[in-house]
Amino acid sequence: MLEKLFVIKIGGQIIDHETKLVAFLASFAAVKEKKILIHGGGKLATTLAEQMNIPQQMVEGRRITDEATLKVVTMVYAGYINKHIVALLQARHCDAMGFCGADGNIMLAHKRKKGSIDYGFAGDVDQVNADRLEQLLQTGVTPVIAPITHNGQGQLLNTNADTIAQEIAKACSRIYEVSLVYSFEKSGVLLDVNDETSVIPSIHPADYEQLKSEQKIFAGMIPKIDNAFSALDSGVKQVIIGKAEQLQQLISNKAGTTISHEKH
Amino acid sequence: MLEKLFVIKIGGQIIDHETKLVAFLASFAAVKEKKILIHGGGKLATTLAEQMNIPQQMVEGRRITDEATLKVVTMVYAGYINKHIVALLQARHCDAMGFCGADGNIMLAHKRKKGSIDYGFAGDVDQVNADRLEQLLQTGVTPVIAPITHNGQGQLLNTNADTIAQEIAKACSRIYEVSLVYSFEKSGVLLDVNDETSVIPSIHPADYEQLKSEQKIFAGMIPKIDNAFSALDSGVKQVIIGKAEQLQQLISNKAGTTISHEKH
Numbered sequence: 040m041l042e043k044l045f046v047i048k049i050g051g052q053i054i055d056h057e058t059k060l061v062a063f064l065a066s067f068a069a070v071k072e073k074k075i076l077i078h079g080g081g082k083l084a085t086t087l088a089e090q091m092n093i094p095q096q097m098v099e100g101r102r103i104t105d106e107a108t109l110k111v112v113t114m115v116y117a118g119y120i121n122k123h124i125v126a127l128l129q130a131r132h133c134d135a136m137g138f139c140g141a142d143g144n145i146m147l148a149h150k151r152k153k154g155s156i157d158y159g160f161a162g163d164v165d166q167v168n169a170d171r172l173e174q175l176l177q178t179g180v181t182p183v184i185a186p187i188t189h190n191g192q193g194q195l196l197n198t199n200a201d202t203i204a205q206e207i208a209k210a211c212s213r214i215y216e217v218s219l220v221y222s223f224e225k226s227g228v229l230l231d232v233n234d235e236t237s238v239i240p241s242i243h244p245a246d247y248e249q250l251k252s253e254q255k256i257f258a259g260m261i262p263k264i265d266n267a268f269s270a271l272d273s274g275v276k277q278v279i280i281g282k283a284e285q286l287q288q289l290i291s292n293k294a295g296t297t298i299s300h301e302k303h
Numbered sequence: 304m305l306e307k308l309f310v311i312k313i314g315g316q317i318i319d320h321e322t323k324l325v326a327f328l329a330s331f332a333a334v335k336e337k338k339i340l341i342h343g344g345g346k347l348a349t350t351l352a353e354q355m356n357i358p359q360q361m362v363e364g365r366r367i368t369d370e371a372t373l374k375v376v377t378m379v380y381a382g383y384i385n386k387h388i389v390a391l392l393q394a395r396h397c398d399a400m401g402f403c404g405a406d407g408n409i410m411l412a413h414k415r416k417k418g419s420i421d422y423g424f425a426g427d428v429d430q431v432n433a434d435r436l437e438q439l440l441q442t443g444v445t446p447v448i449a450p451i452t453h454n455g456q457g458q459l460l461n462t463n464a465d466t467i468a469q470e471i472a473k474a475c476s477r478i479y480e481v482s483l484v485y486s487f488e489k490s491g492v493l494l495d496v497n498d499e500t501s502v503i504p505s506i507h508p509a510d511y512e513q514l515k516s517e518q519k520i521f522a523g524m525i526p527k528i529d530n531a532f533s534a535l536d537s538g539v540k541q542v543i544i545g546k547a548e549q550l551q552q553l554i555s556n557k558a559g560t561t562i563s564h565e566k567h
Contacts, residue, residue: 114382126457135405141386193391
């Protein structure tokens with residue numbers, strides 16, 4: 040039987056809220072199993088870009104990463120946020136080490152091809168160095184990963200943190216029994232987007248088709264769930280979606296939505 | 304006999320100059336022995352602070368680190384510069400990993416006590432985690448270290464990069480035969496500060512007393528040389544000071560100034 044590994048993504052709204060972040064990190068540090076934290080960016084990058092008079096272009100909710108913006112997100116994600124989180128975890132006796140994809144060649148990506156939209160220095164992940172992550176985990180390190188990758192030729196790239204969490208979870212499934220946890224401000228996958236008590240506790244492929252055909256799932260959640268099933272198909276044991284404040288309950292399947300092939 | 308380790312500090316003026324930085328990193332990547340790179344900050348932090356309208360206070364050549372400035376230096380040193388260097392080294396097949404002192408608890412420091420001057424969030428190093436650095440070096444990693452430390456209680460601190468290089472060199476001397484290299488824009492310790500050809504090739508304790516008494520050493524170099532002798536007293540094998548462009552010659556004692564107890 041493979042050892043358990045939790046790959047936990049923490050959403051931007053939690054990062055922007057210092058009290059919530061500190062509380063989340065306390066419960067993250069208390070997770071006894073091996074674990075990897077992936078963090079997004081929050082609003083600080085946008086604020087900094089404004090202060091530096093760098094105009095921010097958003098297309099379909101995604102940031103266009105020109106050269107100046109790449110510098111900003113590298114500073115904010117891989118610099119301030121990453122090191123702030125690492126220092127807070129170290130204070131809680133969690134032996135955290137912060138990385139971007141270039142560090143130890145952990146995540147290799149390529150610059151997204153120009154289609155109808157030129158996303159600039161946006162990176163699509165080609166390869167996760169799971170052996171390097173395992174080497175770190177085996178020495179007691181908890182990797183804390185910022186959503187910046189590199190192309191192996193000296194170029195840093197901006198990559199979506201949800202995607203990074205998924206790619207790391209998939210790659211580590213060769214070595215560990217991986218649970219991928221998306222922790223954010225919502226309580227889970229909701230039947231009614233305006234009702235936080237309408238969490239669907241578990242979703243299996245058969246249920247999902249039915250829920251979709253009955254249009255019971257909020258449209259905005261569908262890409263997330265489709266991604267979760269794709270992760271399962273690549274060997275991830277389960278995907279858990281839920282509230283950051285409930286991390287301990289999430290990892291024991293007592294809160295949030297668990298997406299898996301198995302019944303719990 | 305202990306294995307050789309080069310602890311190499313690269314000065315801010317090289318970091319500010321992209322072509323020089325790329326050339327330096329190419330020769331750094333080519334160093335066959337185990338190695339650690341420590342980098343300073345350059346002008347980017349000052350430029351960014353100006354763009355963010357954060358007034359910069361300097362006292363006796365040292366930056367006063369208020370909270371806003373700490374955020375800036377964390378972003379610039381541990382974020383942009385560190386990751387830019389790591390990506391460039393990875394492109395040269397040097398398996399670099401970037402760290403600040405909080406990562407893996409590599410450098411523990413305390414906030415400098417207020418004396419006549421309050422330096423703010425400036426950290427004085429208490430402890431270097433040489434075992435962690437050795438663990439990384441043994442797995443083929445080249446650590447790239449930004450001059451940011453932490454106090455173990457969640458607080459990041461700004462620390463002088465020259466000091467960090469010295470403390471790392473001292474701590475690693477328990478495990479390795481350490482050469483500490485300060486590479487910057489000058490050719491070495493000069494007899495005449497205006498004459499780059501007046502490099503003193505080697506300085507031993509006896510020579511140094513004589514050079515000092517004859518006032519042949521530029522006053523600005525004296526603290527650096529005093530620090531070098533203090534490093535030797537803590538087990539560092541030799542301190543080499545010289546031009547970044549000549550790194551390969553520096554590490555083979557064919558350029559720059561070598562400070563040691565031995566004659567070469």
